[in-house]
Amino acid sequence: MTIPHPTDAFRATRIGILGAGQLGRMLALAGYPLGLEFLFLDPAEEPCAGPLGEVIRADYLDTAALDAFCARVDVATYEFENVPVAAAEYVAQRLPLRPGTAALATGQDRLSEKQRFESLGIPVPPHAAIDTRADLDAAISRLGLPAVLKTRRMGYDGKGQAVLRSAADVDLAWARLGGNDQASNLILEAFVPFDRELSCLTVRGVGGDLAFYPVIENVHRSGILHCARPQPADPLQTLAEDYCRRVVEHFDYVGVMAFEFFVVGERLLANEIAPRVHNSGHWSIEGAECSQFENHLRAIAGLPLGSTALRGHSLMLNCIGAEPEPATVLQNPGAHLHRYGKSPKPLRKIGHVTLTAASAAELTALQAHVEPLIGN
Amino acid sequence: MTIPHPTDAFRATRIGILGAGQLGRMLALAGYPLGLEFLFLDPAEEPCAGPLGEVIRADYLDTAALDAFCARVDVATYEFENVPVAAAEYVAQRLPLRPGTAALATGQDRLSEKQRFESLGIPVPPHAAIDTRADLDAAISRLGLPAVLKTRRMGYDGKGQAVLRSAADVDLAWARLGGNDQASNLILEAFVPFDRELSCLTVRGVGGDLAFYPVIENVHRSGILHCARPQPADPLQTLAEDYCRRVVEHFDYVGVMAFEFFVVGERLLANEIAPRVHNSGHWSIEGAECSQFENHLRAIAGLPLGSTALRGHSLMLNCIGAEPEPATVLQNPGAHLHRYGKSPKPLRKIGHVTLTAASAAELTALQAHVEPLIGN
Numbered sequence: 001m002t003i004p005h006p007t008d009a010f011r012a013t014r015i016g017i018l019g020a021g022q023l024g025r026m027l028a029l030a031g032y033p034l035g036l037e038f039l040f041l042d043p044a045e046e047p048c049a050g051p052l053g054e055v056i057r058a059d060y061l062d063t064a065a066l067d068a069f070c071a072r073v074d075v076a077t078y079e080f081e082n083v084p085v086a087a088a089e090y091v092a093q094r095l096p097l098r099p100g101t102a103a104l105a106t107g108q109d110r111l112s113e114k115q116r117f118e119s120l121g122i123p124v125p126p127h128a129a130i131d132t133r134a135d136l137d138a139a140i141s142r143l144g145l146p147a148v149l150k151t152r153r154m155g156y157d158g159k160g161q162a163v164l165r166s167a168a169d170v171d172l173a174w175a176r177l178g179g180n181d182q183a184s185n186l187i188l189e190a191f192v193p194f195d196r197e198l199s200c201l202t203v204r205g206v207g208g209d210l211a212f213y214p215v216i217e218n219v220h221r222s223g224i225l226h227c228a229r230p231q232p233a234d235p236l237q238t239l240a241e242d243y244c245r246r247v248v249e250h251f252d253y254v255g256v257m258a259f260e261f262f263v264v265g266e267r268l269l270a271n272e273i274a275p276r277v278h279n280s281g282h283w284s285i286e287g288a289e290c291s292q293f294e295n296h297l298r299a300i301a302g303l304p305l306g307s308t309a310l311r312g313h314s315l316m317l318n319c320i321g322a323e324p325e326p327a328t329v330l331q332n333p334g335a336h337l338h339r340y341g342k343s344p345k346p347l348r349k350i351g352h353v354t355l356t357a358a359s360a361a362e363l364t365a366l367q368a369h370v371e372p373l374i375g376n
Numbered sequence: 377m378t379i380p381h382p383t384d385a386f387r388a389t390r391i392g393i394l395g396a397g398q399l400g401r402m403l404a405l406a407g408y409p410l411g412l413e414f415l416f417l418d419p420a421e422e423p424c425a426g427p428l429g430e431v432i433r434a435d436y437l438d439t440a441a442l443d444a445f446c447a448r449v450d451v452a453t454y455e456f457e458n459v460p461v462a463a464a465e466y467v468a469q470r471l472p473l474r475p476g477t478a479a480l481a482t483g484q485d486r487l488s489e490k491q492r493f494e495s496l497g498i499p500v501p502p503h504a505a506i507d508t509r510a511d512l513d514a515a516i517s518r519l520g521l522p523a524v525l526k527t528r529r530m531g532y533d534g535k536g537q538a539v540l541r542s543a544a545d546v547d548l549a550w551a552r553l554g555g556n557d558q559a560s561n562l563i564l565e566a567f568v569p570f571d572r573e574l575s576c577l578t579v580r581g582v583g584g585d586l587a588f589y590p591v592i593e594n595v596h597r598s599g600i601l602h603c604a605r606p607q608p609a610d611p612l613q614t615l616a617e618d619y620c621r622r623v624v625e626h627f628d629y630v631g632v633m634a635f636e637f638f639v640v641g642e643r644l645l646a647n648e649i650a651p652r653v654h655n656s657g658h659w660s661i662e663g664a665e666c667s668q669f670e671n672h673l674r675a676i677a678g679l680p681l682g683s684t685a686l687r688g689h690s691l692m693l694n695c696i697g698a699e700p701e702p703a704t705v706l707q708n709p710g711a712h713l714h715r716y717g718k719s720p721k722p723l724r725k726i727g728h729v730t731l732t733a734a735s736a737a738e739l740t741a742l743q744a745h746v747e748p749l750i751g752n
Contacts, residue, residue, distance in 0.1 A: 289710065298706065331680040334683070339411035
């Protein structure tokens with residue numbers, strides 16, 4: 001796949017995206033200026049990337065739909081980490097799928113993900129595979145309480161997990177998570193008494209070129225990301241980049257990858273990877289020289305990577321469950337509103353606000369003023 | 377027209393745009409994050425805003441098409457200054473058209489535009505209305521040579537004008553511009569020995585609130601804008617804002633207006649206004665806190681205006697007639713490519729490149745490096 005030669009008539013490079021949620025929407029907004037066009041495949045009735053490109057509305061495993069999708073794009077990617085691996089493999093047999101299927105498959109299973117991190121020399125929290133109630137009791141004896149029982153697959157935003165603090169919690173959590181077909185697909189993770197949560201976004205090009213955004217400090221509320229703030233000159237930047245490099249080189253990864261860590265003292269413990277652009281990087285639209293969305297597209301289209309340098313100081317606040325009044329947010333200089341075109345529902349991410357300022361102190365003051373206006 | 381209340385289900389405010397060229401394309405890219413959706417009306421076969429919203433393909437004066445357009449939007453605007461005034465009036469009778477028809481009509485006639493400026497106390501270059509060859513000869517006697525003969529209407533990017541330096545030029549120019557039905561619609565303008573060309577972008581909200589971007593120094597080549605660079609702390613900023621304020625308040629203007637000036641010593645002479653977002657403001661996507669595109673949409677949608685403050689140093693270079701190789705441009709940190717999805721044609725604006733840097737000196741150095749890569 002090549003970008004058209006400058007003397008040719010204009011022909012857009014066509015990007016196919018599996019999934020058409022807000023990440024697809026923001027990818028398309030970043031990609032049109034590069035001369036890219038977008039085709040989505042998504043089973044949802046009114047996916048929020050819909051106004052930004054044609055959507056093939058179909059199940060991810062519908063091979064006729066996948067054939068139509070593949071016939072009309074030059075390169076494919078995914079914006080939803082739970083796209084069935086079989087669908088991704090079907091696409092990858094027909095055209096370049098970036099990133100590939102291995103990172104997707106690994107990221108979908110918390111156990112194999114941790115085993116992969118360990119094989120690459122990246123520390124992980126103590127954990128145990130849980131197939132039976134006996135496994136769970138043995139693991140609790142070994143790891144102690146508190147601990148977190150999670151489904152291995154399909155968990156996100158705190159779904160599919162339970163914090164175990166007492167013996168009573170164990171029975172309730174087992175009844176909820178263990179009493180179904182997923183029973184053989186749980187993992188118990190020791191509760192990590194972390195100081196901070198950090199993520200690191202890496203972008204890798206088709207030629208193996210690499211760039212890293214400054215690490216981001218994340219604050220979650222009820223298991224959902226609330227605030228993400230990039231940390232210029234964080235002492236853990238070098239270590240985070242080292243761990244990211246090991247993973248993306250292992251997978252011969254192309255595109256943006258997010259790696260989430262727990263910080264314990266001066267150590268980083270691997271939590272999980274997301275093989276896609278990530279909520280903790282949304283500030284980069286205004287706050288970095290080249291956003292995570294543009295950089296993912298540059299990478300998968302074979303273009304040079306963009307600068308990951310910060311532009312001033314910025315942070316992102318999610319809008320969860322309800323939208324703030326737009327005018328109330330927009331009247332604050334430095335506040336940038338991003339609505340996803342989604343109807344509000346409890347715990348649903350329906351937008352975000354990026355705050356920008358000239359100094360760290362001004363940014364903190366702006367956050368104190370704007371955060372109550374968002375109200376979640 | 378109101379923005380949906382935060383507790384409602386999501387419903388986009390629908391913006392109707394007359395014209396679907398690159399300005400419409402960039403308006404839509406700026407507007408989706410605000411929760412806006414877009415419907416265009418344009419007679420072109422494949423207008424370059426097409427991928428960003430539905431296009432009603434029709435002549436601007438097709439009333440059935442205008443009815444369909446009006447029925448489906450909440451507020452309308454135009455991105456092409458030669459939209460027929462009758463079409464704009466038809467729309468304005470049915471829903472809010474912002475800016476209104478008076479600024480559009482005035483901006484379409486170079487003579488009435490200059491008369492309006494004079495009535496508002498804004499200096500203009502010496503000029504004369506030309507209806508006959510005798511008018512032309514008399515005007516040359518009065519204004520002297522060199523001078524510029526222009527059609528009053530439908531001129532842009534240097535089209536419909538001729539520079540007169542000698543008597544021989546006069547005959548040729550009259551044969552070209554005077555020998556048709558437009559003969560009664562010419563204007564002779566004294567050649568202004570200007571030091572610089574400046575533009576000032578103003579945005580005015582529905583409540584009369586005003587914001588001004590820093591004035592922009594423009595360099596034209598063959599009558600087409602080549603480079604636009606905002607000038608922090610220019611000594612003529614206050615005067616330019618004063619003249620802009622007079623015009624937008626006169627028209628009770630809503631949206632972004634561009635005002636182009638000739639600088640002669642410490643004076644500003646009015647050249648022309650454009651009642652829309654403007655090529656000389658494209659750097660604002662990366663170079664201002666809130667871009668001209670977002671600010672135009674905020675204004676016409678009744679939202680608070682955004683900050684017009686600069687973010688670092690930036691300038692814009694147009695891509696005229698041919699596209700640079702994208703990778704060659706993108707490999708320079710600080711270079712931001714904007715392709716319009718248009719096929720190259722001689723003298724056609726098919727994209728632009730914004731350069732950003734931390735200091736004025738770094739920006740000038742980056743320009744020296746990137747400008748030859750664009751090659752026009």
